[in-house]
Amino acid sequence: MSEKDLDTAGKIKEAASQLFIEKGFGRTTTRDIATEAGVNLALVNYYFRSKDELFSTIMTETVQGFIWQLRVLLNDDKTFEEKVELVVSNYIDLLKTRPDLPIFMLSEIRNHPEEMAAKLGIDKLMHEIKFFQELAQRCPEGVHPIHLFMNLLSMTVFPFIGKPVISAATGMNDEAFMMMMEQRRTLIPQWFMSMLKPQE
Amino acid sequence: MSEKDLDTAGKIKEAASQLFIEKGFGRTTTRDIATEAGVNLALVNYYFRSKDELFSTIMTETVQGFIWQLRVLLNDDKTFEEKVELVVSNYIDLLKTRPDLPIFMLSEIRNHPEEMAAKLGIDKLMHEIKFFQELAQRCPEGVHPIHLFMNLLSMTVFPFIGKPVISAATGMNDEAFMMMMEQRRTLIPQWFMSMLKPQE
DNA sequence: TATATTATTAAACATTTGTTTAAATCAAAT
DNA sequence: ATTTGATTTAAACAAATGTTTAATAATATA
Known part of the structure; x- marks a missing residue:
């Protein structure tokens, strides 16, 4: 190929x-x-030099690719709502083609904790990216912006992680699952924006 | 011990x-x-007989325990809102003591797909449990109830899965993370209930 | 008590797997 | 053309690992 x-x-x-x-x-x-x-x-x-070093190299490049992508995605001249839609849509696109990616990354990060974190340079990510500042301003009183960002990622990524269980529990086939993820492409931003409105 | x-x-x-x-x-x-x-x-x-069979036994019992727990949790005489709070609170309690559980289950389900699904009997879960019927009735037009249930699980479970990344990205320590999850115990039900109100 | 069944142990087996070695091949430079 | 260095290959090594065996101990059964 x-x-x-x-x-x-x-x-x-x-x-x-x-x-x-x-x-x-x-x-x-x-x-x-x-x-x-x-x-x-x-x-x-x-x-x-070794299987471990090969893994480490690949892992580092993969995660750095992610971060780089997130950085450019969130720093352009779109509106806040458009950025939300972009993040959701972008990850859905990615995960439709590589559904195993999140489980791989998360489980291997757990197995090779030393490789990560420090090497990634994600620790400063929250502070550099304008999106998070906008998010902080829009957050309801007493709700830390990280909660909302967690929710955005959760609702987008988790269905792919839990797909085997979800499919088994609901009897969905692959096609039905993909259609559902297409619906979420517009639903998640709506849910997310509604969380930013003060709870009554 | x-x-x-x-x-x-x-x-x-x-x-x-x-x-x-x-x-x-x-x-x-x-x-x-x-x-x-x-x-x-x-x-x-x-x-x-073998390591595989030992694993299969443990996995089956673990998942069946989950399902059993979910079943009793969602079929008692609480109100809908209380059930939502129960599910969230219950999983947060569980995951605070066993944070590795979801990654383990989801990744090993992926690695041993044949073991799962059929053996679990979760395929009929959605239809037996009253909670899902209540949920279906409360869903906004055109939104399948599975979306909402996905969201509930996502917002509760995903933070534990993504904890290493989230901690690295935000500089949170374990204590701060746990406090955040305590906040989510009340926040998630609020967000969830607000999703059930028709979007304006 | 004598016997048969079950449980436990130490040792070995067979395979897998990450890694290394030493020779062979190829490419470029002198 | 020769030499030098990088690349590739087949083979072997050493350690780890799932599994089995055959002998021993413990327990139940008659």
């Missing part, structure tokens, strides 16, 4: 990324990776 | 459950389990 124009290290990274996301770190073997990349086994350790 | 009054199979199950939840299936070894249970290695395979 898109393997052709990548060098060996790139092939390995792409194959490893796909496998890590699909099966998790523990269930992905170096031989899987080499085979999927169409490359000799020893090259995995030749280009990346 | 509570090991004393358990038979060997019980010790193994308790140790395995703790380790599976804490480290996931892949990173938990049968030797870990035997050691933690204070029991000979071979007994793991003696009482449960």
Whole structure:
């Protein structure tokens, strides 16, 4: 597919990324990776010192990609409401194509806590981005803006995480699930904006 | 601790459950389990045929416990609003003591899809429980009740799942996070009820 | 008590898996 | 063309891990 124009290290990274996301770190073997990349086994350790370091590299790049994307998304010249819609729509688009991403990231962050946090530089994210300041101003009295941002992410991301359970509990098939997520594309921003209005 | 009054199979199950939840299936070894249970290695395979079967047993019991709990919680003689508060409060209590539970369940459900769904009997859950019927009646026109139930679960469970990221992004410590979740105990029901009012 | 069943143990087995080694191949520079 | 260095390969190593075995101890049964 898109393997052709990548060098060996790139092939390995792409194959490893796909496998890590699909099966998790523990269930992905170096031989899987080499085979999927169409490359000799020893090259995995030749280009990346170890399986752990390969994982760390991929994880860092993935998360940094996320943050970078969020940064540009929230700092352009749209209105507040448009930014809300953008965040929701953007993550729904992403997760429709890569539904395993959140579980992978969250569970592997738990398994490799040392790799994260510090290396990410997300600790200052809240302060740099204008969106959060706008959000803080619009928050009802006594409600910390982080609550609202949590809600926005929750309502968007969680359905993808819980999809297996939700599908089983409701009898939805994949198509029905996707239609539901399309509805949420407009519903979530409405719910979110209504949370900003003072509770009566 | 509570090991004393358990038979060997019980010790193994308790140790395995703790380790599976804490480290996931892949990173938990049968030797870990035997050691933690204070029991000979071979007994793991003696009482449960294999590591997979041990996992399957624990997983099934855990999920069935969840469903059973949800069932009794939602079918008593409380008002609708009280039930909403009960669900939120109940899961917050649970997740405060076992924050790894959702990631474990959701990621392992993904890794052992065959074990789940059919065995769980959650497919009929939506239809049996009165709460969902009440919810359906209160839903605004054109909004499927599953959306609202998703939101309720999302806003309650997701913060625990995303805690590492959220903490890193905001600089919260554990205490601050717990205080935030205490606030959500009352906030989430308010947000939820406001979603049921027709959008203007 | 004698016997049969169950439970436990130490040891070994077989496979998997991350990693390394040493030789072979290729590419570029002198 | 030769040399130098990077890249690739097949093979092997060493450790970890799920599982089994065969012997021993404990418990119930007759």
